[in-house]
Amino acid sequence: MSVYSKLLRLMVTVWDYLPYILEGVWWTLGLVAGGLALGFIIGLPLSIAQVYGHRILKAIVEVYAWFFRSVPLLVLLFLFYWGIFPALGYKLDPLTCSILVLGFRSGGYQSQIFRGAIQSIGEGQYIAARTLGMSKLQGIYHIILPQALRIAFPGWVNEYAIILKDSAICFVLGVMEILTRTRYVVMATLEPLLPYFIAGGLFIILTYGGTKLVNIVYEKTKIPGLIGRI
Amino acid sequence: MPDDIVLKVEDLHKSYGNITVLKGVSFEVRRGETKIICGPSGSGKSTLLRCLNLITRPDKGRIWLEGEEITNRNVNINKVRQKIGFVFQEFNLFNHLTALRNVSIGLEVVKRLKKEEARKIALEMLRKVGLEEHAYKYPAELSGGQKQRVAIARALAMNPAIIFYDEPTSALDPQLIGEVLEVMKALAREKVTSIVVTHEMGFAQSVGDEILFMYDGKIIERGPPLEVIQNPKCEQTKRFFQKIHELYARQER
Numbered sequence: 001m002s003v004y005s006k007l008l009r010l011m012v013t014v015w016d017y018l019p020y021i022l023e024g025v026w027w028t029l030g031l032v033a034g035g036l037a038l039g040f041i042i043g044l045p046l047s048i049a050q051v052y053g054h055r056i057l058k059a060i061v062e063v064y065a066w067f068f069r070s071v072p073l074l075v076l077l078f079l080f081y082w083g084i085f086p087a088l089g090y091k092l093d094p095l096t097c098s099i100l101v102l103g104f105r106s107g108g109y110q111s112q113i114f115r116g117a118i119q120s121i122g123e124g125q126y127i128a129a130r131t132l133g134m135s136k137l138q139g140i141y142h143i144i145l146p147q148a149l150r151i152a153f154p155g156w157v158n159e160y161a162i163i164l165k166d167s168a169i170c171f172v173l174g175v176m177e178i179l180t181r182t183r184y185v186v187m188a189t190l191e192p193l194l195p196y197f198i199a200g201g202l203f204i205i206l207t208y209g210g211t212k213l214v215n216i217v218y219e220k221t222k223i224p225g226l227i228g229r230i
Numbered sequence: 231m232p233d234d235i236v237l238k239v240e241d242l243h244k245s246y247g248n249i250t251v252l253k254g255v256s257f258e259v260r261r262g263e264t265k266i267i268c269g270p271s272g273s274g275k276s277t278l279l280r281c282l283n284l285i286t287r288p289d290k291g292r293i294w295l296e297g298e299e300i301t302n303r304n305v306n307i308n309k310v311r312q313k314i315g316f317v318f319q320e321f322n323l324f325n326h327l328t329a330l331r332n333v334s335i336g337l338e339v340v341k342r343l344k345k346e347e348a349r350k351i352a353l354e355m356l357r358k359v360g361l362e363e364h365a366y367k368y369p370a371e372l373s374g375g376q377k378q379r380v381a382i383a384r385a386l387a388m389n390p391a392i393i394f395y396d397e398p399t400s401a402l403d404p405q406l407i408g409e410v411l412e413v414m415k416a417l418a419r420e421k422v423t424s425i426v427v428t429h430e431m432g433f434a435q436s437v438g439d440e441i442l443f444m445y446d447g448k449i450i451e452r453g454p455p456l457e458v459i460q461n462p463k464c465e466q467t468k469r470f471f472q473k474i475h476e477l478y479a480r481q482e483r
Contacts, residue, residue, distance in 0.1 A: 225370020
């Protein structure tokens, strides 16, 4: 059999499997969206607690962020899937568990992104809010956060790209995302080259497309004088 | 306490660690009065203002605002601060809001006015400081003098019992100081009660009712501006005004 006909057959085979791999994009996006959203819900209050909270609260946040940023994602996935959740009496499906772990971990990273942004805002903004008669929470909500979130935006977009790429590790739990499906195709066809290229290409498209998309949102909400550029 | 006393301060003390910043400050401000506070840096002027609206808690001493003792622990400090306008040296405009929203946000969030009503008052206040046409600009698009005028409008909008100015022109380029002082003078002539920490002696002389000269955490000399500036009694006061005169003489040359 000539090289060309072999290549042709390979492409036809992979073409047959392509829809199967593409379906993984939705799973990957689910992992990313879930992880980012949960990370935001965890990270933002943590950052506020770390800047404005009581000493003990600050210490707890620090330990949290330190733990989730120090332990490898792979270890976290195994720890929670096989260890912590079963020990607590939960038998979670791989997708839910992966989203939770990605979210917990991203919460640690996002808390530090937002903390940096909040601390970069001069103390004068908060004091001005308080002198107007705003309560602590009103000042944080109306004055500090709108600025901090804009300043944090570039870091946050970076977090999207990181969590997107990290989500591939969830294949170890059998989540039906891009890599898991690609591996199945490789096993079935015994052809690793093209499928893995496709998987890589999909991640490039998602990284680039997602960053572009949020960039558009960012430009639309930009305010003169408030820094934060991607 | 007579009705026309807006603010009364009695024996205020404040220390940071080993450093005592205020060592017993007492005075009162009557309605419509413009009180000037001056003194060398480190004499406790800014700390005094911050203690007066409880951004910093004084260690000892009592403060009454319109007859209510605000140093009482049961007082709602957010309510108290609504009645005290504060104009900062560094403006501290909210960077993410337009000039208009800077002025209206206190009305919306703190006074809970309807958006439209708050907007109307804010526009009126901006007109008052001559910035109506800049209402939709962000702080980064305004000059220092314009920023400070927005800050004054922001303080005014809350309809405070008294306004504190903490060196309002010290961060401005010389050519921008005039526009801010003009607004402050106009307000003083309208009998808006205020305490002004400043080294602008021209301003003090034209609209100030009394100068309190601070040195080392105490008011060591006080009196009508003209008298204190031109004929100071204490040695420290003399030296201070001597330096200010020299500085201005140099600028004029």
